[in-house]
Amino acid sequence: MTDKKLLSEHEVDLYNKWWHAANYLSIGQIYLMDNPLLREPLKLEHTKPRLLGHWGTTPGLNFIYLHLNRIIRERDNDILFIAGPGHGAPGVVASTYLEGTYTELFPEITQDEVGMQKLFKQFSFPGGIPSHTGAPTPGSIHEGGELGYSLSHAYGAIFDNPDLTVACVIGDGEAETGPLATSWHSNKFVNPKTDGAVLPILHLNGYKIANPTILARISHQELINLIKGYGYDPIFVEDNDPDSMHQKMASAMNTAFNRIHRIQQNARKNNDTGRPLWPAIIFKSPKGWTCPKTIDGEKVEDYWRAHQIPFGDLSNPKHLKLLEQWMKSYHPDALFDEKGAIFPEIAELAPKGDKRMSANPNGNGGLLRRPLKLPDYRQYAVKMTKHGHVIAESTRIMGEFLRDVIRNNPEKFLLLSPDENNSNRLNKVFEVTDRVWNAEIYDFDDHLAHKGQVMEILSEHTVEGWLEGYLLTGRHGLFSCYEAFIHIVDSMVNQFAKWLDEASKVEWRRPISSLNILLTSHVWRQDHNGFSHQDPGFIDHVVSKKPKMSRIYLPPDANTLLLVTSHCLKSSDRINVIVAGKQPEPQWLTMDEAIKHCYKGLGIWEWASNDKGTEPDVIVACAGDVPTLEALAATKILNEYVPDLKIRFINVVDLMTLMTDDQHPHGLSNQEFDALFTINKPVIFAYHGFPRLIHSLIYKRSNARNFHVHGFREEGTTTTPFDMVVLNNLDRYHLVSNIMNRVDRYKSKIAYIDQFVRDKLVEHELYIRQYGEDMPEIKNWRWK
Secondary structure (H helix, E strand, O other): OOOOOOOOOOHHHHHHHHHHHHHHHHHHHEOOOOOOOOOOOHHHHHOEEEEEEEOOOOOHHHHHHHHHHHHHHOOEEEEEEEEEOHHHHHHHHHHHHHHHHHHHHHHOOOHHHHHHHHHHHEEEOOOOEOOOOOOOOOOOOOOOOOOOOOOHHHHHHHOOOEEEEEEEEEEEEEOOHHHHHHHHHHHHOOOOOOOOOEEEEEEOOOOOOOOOOOOOOHHHHHHHHHHHHEEEEEEEEEEOOOHHHHHHHHHHHHHHHHHHHHHHHHHHHOOOOOOOOOOEEEEOOOOOOOOOOOOOOOOOOOOOHHOOOOOOOOOHHHHHHHHHHHHOOOOOHHHOOOOOOOHHHHOOOOOOOHHHHOOHHHHHHOOOOOOOOOOOOHHHHOOOOOOOOOEEEEHHHHHHHHHHHHHOOOOOOEEEEOOOOOOOOOOHOOOOOOOEEHHHHHHOOEEEEEOOOOEEEHHHHHHHHHHHHHOOOOOOEEEEEEHHHHHHHHHHHHHHHHHHHHHHOOOOOOOOOOOEEEEOOOHHHHHOOOHHHOOHHHHHHHHHHOOOOOOEEEEOOHHHHHHHHHHHOOOEEEEEEEEOOOOOEEEEOOOHHHHHHHHEEEOOHHOOOOOOOOOOOEEEEEEEEHHHHHHHHHHHHHHHHHHOEEEEEEEEEEEEEEOOOOOOOOOOOOHHHHHHHOOOOOOOOEEEHHHHHHHOOOOOOHHHEEEEEOOOOOOOOOOOOOHHOOOOOHHHHHHHHHHHHHOOHHHHHHHHHHHHHHHHHHHHHHHHHHHHOHHHHOOOOOOO
């Protein structure tokens, strides 16, 4: 495998100098706030009072980064660098500083002693930069603070991006996580003709915070079998001697990129898109490589003690002296000139311009983002003349719209799902595309092909990671999922929200397409799956994110869903969650009505209200398709039993409108809110999710005390659709009872209304237990 003397002695000397410079800058970021070049004896006041950061993985990252730069210089490749061990930020920042990109984007961090001092002080320091490779890190699309997502992000970046290679460094601790273990299989979805390539680099340095890593403690052959079993051809680089390691890494990089080139050329010239065996590098180096081997008589280098701060008590004069000796072991005077700039001969090892990994436009995807060519959503409208008389599957209608989004945007839009595209009624897209699949395909398979814009794998983590990588490199997409199981990616969405927030504060970061999530097969229509599939809590999770990026939409029918979908696909820097059922359901609004209704995100449905020109007795409000149906059915019962009861019917599409305008950009002013919901009338609110969320959104409103919310009460089972709402008191009969009990002037009728409700609920239970389906008056109910 090795090409002996691939690098000359002079080149090895230069490579060591770059590596030493990167290591020196990395340690300086962790420990120092002054005296950056150690031009005077190191004193305690030169060091940081709080030592935060991770050294253990950093020298290995610096080594890999250097050798990728050689490939770029010699081959003119476009390479993006992903550091799975996000804790290695000191190294990634150091490399971007050596390349000059850091100074270009942050001019105050100059290429001299003054700039170096600022570089050191800002790391993990108040008012500075975080300890992970976050949005402020040039060239980064991966934060890495939570481990497991680097490889899925890498693959998301190269889909439909044929000229890009992503070098993805995977920490051996990270490799133990479930999301990372699944994401190895992303290679079964790569088309070498139309996609780029991912080069996984497993950084095998042996230890986590206080334990060994699994992959470092299995046999060499077992590790080979594992990586080959995932579908990769491993190339090993291991040696403790840096000079030898430079030669071996240079050879490994050549081998890997030669293989990638051959695979892509074979696909692109010979039209061979069969699944190849992609290369992967296994890089074994000591934990904390080049730090002191022992401290206070205890093993540090090549052990878990090097994982974070090799030694932290700098008030101990011996430790302070040891730090100075460690940093001087890199011979900074041979690396940086009198002013503190890296010597030109060393700096020349970096590529130029946009070829630098820290300046690659894919690392700032908003630079590459172009708007989608969206069809006019109005042309897919459900035609209707009477409210609630047309029955349709809203997401099936949405599928027609998405079909033409895909048709119009063949290389910049993905529809992703964990094996649920058909189940979610989005089948129409297969009129213009196939499912991407580069494993074995049988003649009888359904829409599997090497090229397509639908991607499905039964791993919510991987789907989410793919989409994030795709968005962060300038493209667009939508992720559809069963509502109950979107929770699997709670923490991933949390991390993405934090990324968006941090990116918005970085001047040179450009907006990216929004993370669009469709939740269907929702809590109220899990007819055959039951309690395990009944959970609407993801809404609560997203609402807790910062208002500038969180959006929740609950369209009650197909026409509002079309409008909301089009709006979300146009947006940027948002997390848009759309909740819409897939089952046949009544359609309420014409397209013209839907447009007017969605303009403010909520509004009065005049055709379902009877309070115009007078004061309402009660507000019946709703958010969500099933709650809307039940709220309308309750309203109709009251129209019949107490026709003089004045009802104002309000539907909410954009949940964030319930917040005040100083809490959320979509929030209503208090004046607007009071005009709709009054300041003293009872509000019976039928809501899709957990009732407490509505209370938390409207707590500042003057009429908050009069809101009475019906929603999911954590009651569920395998049962009929109507019985699900009955179990949770969201049904029309419970709503009727609550409404009548809140209007004082009807207290004399409460007994009879309550009796009616009890009788109906008993009748319902007897019927479903005998026939296994809902009563005809429930199934066939229509608004009249």
